[in-house]
Amino acid sequence: MKSITVAGMGAVSPAGWDAAALANAVAAGQPLPTQDDARPGRAQPFRVRRVPQPCPHRDLLAHPRLRRADALSVFAVAAALEAVGADRAAVQSGELRLGVVFCTLAGGLAYTRRFYEGVLQNPATASPMLFPETVFNAPASHIAAVLGARGLNYTLVGGPGMVAQALATAAAWMLAGEADAGLVVAAEGLDWLTADGHRLFSRGVIAAEGAGALYLKFEADELPRPVLAAIDLPAAPGNPGQGTRAAKAGLDSEATASLLCDSQVGASALDRKISAGWRGWPGPRLSPLKVLGHALTAGAAWQCVAAVDALARGRAAHVWVAPGDDRGPAGGVWFRAPASFRACADSTAPTGFPAKPTRTIDTGTHERRDRT
Amino acid sequence: MSFPLAAPLTSARRVVITGAGIVTALGASWAENAAGFRGGRPAFAPVTLFDVGRQRARLAAEVPLPATFPAGRLTTRAAARMDRAAVLLLLATQAAWTQSGWETSDDLPFIVSTTSGGMSSGEAYYRQTCADPNDKRRLATRLMQYQPHRAPEQVAAAIGFGGPIQVLANACASGANALGHAWHWVRWGLAERVLTGGFDALSQMVFAGFDSLQALSPTLCRPFDARRDGLLLGEGAAVFALETLEAARRRGAEILGEIVGYGTSTDLHHLTQPHPDGDAALAAMTAACRSAGVTAEQIGYINAHGTGTPLNDAAEARAILRWAGGSAAGQRVSSTKSVIGHLLGAAGAVEAAICLMALREQWLPPNTTTETVDAACGFDLVRAPRAAKFDLALSNSFGFGGANATLILRRFA
Numbered sequence: 071m072k073s074i075t076v077a078g079m080g081a082v083s084p085a086g087w088d089a090a091a092l093a094n095a096v097a098a099g100q101p102l103p104t105q106d107d108a109r110p111g112r113a114q115p116f117r118v119r120r121v122p123q124p125c126p127h128r129d130l131l132a133h134p135r136l137r138r139a140d141a142l143s144v145f146a147v148a149a150a151l152e153a154v155g156a157d158r159a160a161v162q163s164g165e166l167r168l169g170v171v172f173c174t175l176a177g178g179l180a181y182t183r184r185f186y187e188g189v190l191q192n193p194a195t196a197s198p199m200l201f202p203e204t205v206f207n208a209p210a211s212h213i214a215a216v217l218g219a220r221g222l223n224y225t226l227v228g229g230p231g232m233v234a235q236a237l238a239t240a241a242a243w244m245l246a247g248e249a250d251a252g253l254v255v256a257a258e259g260l261d262w263l264t265a266d267g268h269r270l271f272s273r274g275v276i277a278a279e280g281a282g283a284l285y286l287k288f289e290a291d292e293l294p295r296p297v298l299a300a301i302d303l304p305a306a307p308g309n310p311g312q313g314t315r316a317a318k319a320g321l322d323s324e325a326t327a328s329l330l331c332d333s334q335v336g337a338s339a340l341d342r343k344i345s346a347g348w349r350g351w352p353g354p355r356l357s358p359l360k361v362l363g364h365a366l367t368a369g370a371a372w373q374c375v376a377a378v379d380a381l382a383r384g385r386a387a388h389v390w391v392a393p394g395d396d397r398g399p400a401g402g403v404w405f406r407a408p409a410s411f412r413a414c415a416d417s418t419a420p421t422g423f424p425a426k427p428t429r430t431i432d433t434g435t436h437e438r439r440d441r442t
Numbered sequence: 443m444s445f446p447l448a449a450p451l452t453s454a455r456r457v458v459i460t461g462a463g464i465v466t467a468l469g470a471s472w473a474e475n476a477a478g479f480r481g482g483r484p485a486f487a488p489v490t491l492f493d494v495g496r497q498r499a500r501l502a503a504e505v506p507l508p509a510t511f512p513a514g515r516l517t518t519r520a521a522a523r524m525d526r527a528a529v530l531l532l533l534a535t536q537a538a539w540t541q542s543g544w545e546t547s548d549d550l551p552f553i554v555s556t557t558s559g560g561m562s563s564g565e566a567y568y569r570q571t572c573a574d575p576n577d578k579r580r581l582a583t584r585l586m587q588y589q590p591h592r593a594p595e596q597v598a599a600a601i602g603f604g605g606p607i608q609v610l611a612n613a614c615a616s617g618a619n620a621l622g623h624a625w626h627w628v629r630w631g632l633a634e635r636v637l638t639g640g641f642d643a644l645s646q647m648v649f650a651g652f653d654s655l656q657a658l659s660p661t662l663c664r665p666f667d668a669r670r671d672g673l674l675l676g677e678g679a680a681v682f683a684l685e686t687l688e689a690a691r692r693r694g695a696e697i698l699g700e701i702v703g704y705g706t707s708t709d710l711h712h713l714t715q716p717h718p719d720g721d722a723a724l725a726a727m728t729a730a731c732r733s734a735g736v737t738a739e740q741i742g743y744i745n746a747h748g749t750g751t752p753l754n755d756a757a758e759a760r761a762i763l764r765w766a767g768g769s770a771a772g773q774r775v776s777s778t779k780s781v782i783g784h785l786l787g788a789a790g791a792v793e794a795a796i797c798l799m800a801l802r803e804q805w806l807p808p809n810t811t812t813e814t815v816d817a818a819c820g821f822d823l824v825r826a827p828r829a830a831k832f833d834l835a836l837s838n839s840f841g842f843g844g845a846n847a848t849l850i851l852r853r854f855a
Binding site: 109110111112135170175177182183185186189190192193194196197198201202203204205206207208210211212214215218219220221222223224225226227228229232235239242245246248263266267270271303304401 | 582
């Protein structure tokens with residue numbers, strides 16, 4: 071029997087430039103430091119969480135496609151490369167058909183703002199260097215160019231729930247035989263406009279930037295990889311009660327200790343709305359965005375990375391990821407650990423999961439661990 | 443809507459069109475558009491929506507939006523908040539919905555495309571918040587309207603259905619990608635029916651963007667002309683009701699046509715320029731034909747991407763010749779961007795609607811603005827209105843970021 075597995079993941083976040091940094095920060099549970107972002111015309115700066123600079127991937131920045139690109143594209147490509155890992159060679163040679171789905175809400179907002187500022191000053195001299203990078207699918211194009219992926223490539227635009235849509239799309243491609251593997255990347259940049267927008271809806275939100283990536287394959291259940299078990303696509307936006315009902319409907323009857331990875335961000339008004347959909351959840355919860363910040367679709371991808379890492383650390387056998395939406399839960403994604411997998415006990419081991427098991431795993435032992 | 447991940451998707455169901463709506467500078471009805479495309483009458487006029495006095499290009503194909511429109515289940519206040527782009531999508535969707543005869547449900551996927559969503563609302567937001575950071579009146583509304591997924595949400599609320607909403611933004615290939623993606627969903631058994639289409643409205647930001655690249659024509663859009671000098675922008679929307687053939691027959695619906703093929707590829711050559719040999723375009727066209735089980739010789743009409751830019755038309759002409767091989771000389775090709783301009787995120791959907799019109803009524807839309815055909819066009823460029831007998835139409839859409847998509851539609855007899 072075969073399943074859609076998570077064969078790799080990547081992340082760029084205020085915690086650092088890889089998934090391990092994100093996972094360790096979430097595991098530590100402490101909100102990351104903030105920085106002040108000046109807002110023209112306003113004395114009080116915004117508090118934000120930025121990706122640490124400089125970028126450690128100098129070869130990436132020197133790539134012809136990224137020399138003029140927005141930070142958003144750099145984040146997206148870095149996360150994508152980490153997720154795909156050694157399979158990059160097979161993608162470039164054409165041996166492995168990779169379907170790419172990129173998600174964003176704000177897109178290249180920083181470049182869009184700068185270009186429009188130029189338009190307002192004098193449209194005849196607005197910079198042609200900026201405009202191409204403002205299109206929503208520019209990051210997806212750069213991902214494809216760096217990876218050498220010539221096949222299916224979609225950019226989905228919307229709220230955090232788009233990550234669930236993207237996973238469903240990539241999975242469908244594989245199940246239908248249109249792709250051998252799927253790469254879902256979500257990325258958001260940070261501009262004062264982003265934080266400016268948040269303050270209209272919920273004070274206390276700390277806007278963040280970065281990217282998250284999941285690399286999926288359709289492979290045998292025996293492999294020790296987390297499984298993408300189910301996806302619930304929202305029937306209608308802003309239906310707060312739907313989240314819990316859908317999650318419970320999809321859960322195995324033994325999974326009462328399943329972990330909920332929610333989208334609470336540490337801002338009380340917004341978190342109250344998000345919590346309302348999960349009232350009565352029986353199991354433990356994980357709120358990675360309280361540590362990392364509110365990063366729209368990238369935040370939803372971070373939730374998935376944190377969820378898969380939680381499986382690897384043995385926190386649960388099932389994790390339900392609830393991507394947030396300012397108007398209520400927006401569908402969900404269910405990951406489960408394979409029966410044969412158990413996290414490394416060594417705290418210095420890389421987070422996530424190994425491509426090959428580092429030791430023999432006893433299914434019976436794993437089940438007993440689930441119940442304690 | 444639960445997404446099944448339990449089994450490989452192997453079903454290959456036939457996907458038919460039972461409702462279609464189109465809004466362009468030619469008008470908001472099927473009849474107005476069919477008459478305009480059949481005659482090849484250019485719909486360009488001086489831009490009135492924003493100031494283009496300092497731009498190279500001055501023309502576009504603006505839609506004459508009505509002052510009021512049926513808002514369905516939206517309140518007057520909610521309807522008044524809709525961005526221009528959302529209104530275009532609403533008009534096209536209402537037409538498709540009415541024609542389809544569908545009943546509402548909470549589980550109807552709505553897959554649409556756009557490149558800029560409510561950009562004019564975003565522009566207004568920016569100007570207001572810069573002028574006075576403390577003036578928050580209507581800022582929240584403007585921010586919400588700017589977001590591309592807001593338009594389909596409002597349209598769904600206006601008509602009264604619910605379900606997962608996906609917004610594809612694959613630049614100028616978006617519309618074809620949205621239709622193709624929806625076709626996949628129905629064909630593979632992920633949904634029995636899907637509402638799909640594309641929309642985009644003119645905005646100062648995007649107009650200035652293309653002008654900054656010197657991609658806009660200071661004269662007229664003349665696809666495949668030896669002296670072509672750029673594209674002209676337009677705006678509009680097209681929406682389709684797609685469902686399985688079995689479902690349509692079961693409820694006795696009128697079937698307007700069928701989507702039978704879809705191919706897509708990614709051009710890695712450059713962010714904005716196609717590979718000069720049209721490699722990725724060739725890949726998309728070939729994949730579409732393979733998925734449809736047809737050969738180039740069987741295609742009766744090609745609706746080219748044909749923007750009128752020097753680079754796109756050269757690369758696409760090369761791709762068509764390579765794809766058609768020995769049948770190239772007989773391939774009947776035109777670009778309807780010579781009539782309504784480049785609709786960006788709506789282009790692929792609107793041009794699929796034009797193919798549907800042409801198939802149903804058996805005519806070929808002409809390129810009436812082309813004066814001297816580029817010698818690189820080794821195919822039959824349709825330059826005057828022409829009746830024709832044909833069963834299959836192919837529509838190309840190629841965009842920034844290397845997004846390439848091809849659709850094949852079949853006349854339903």
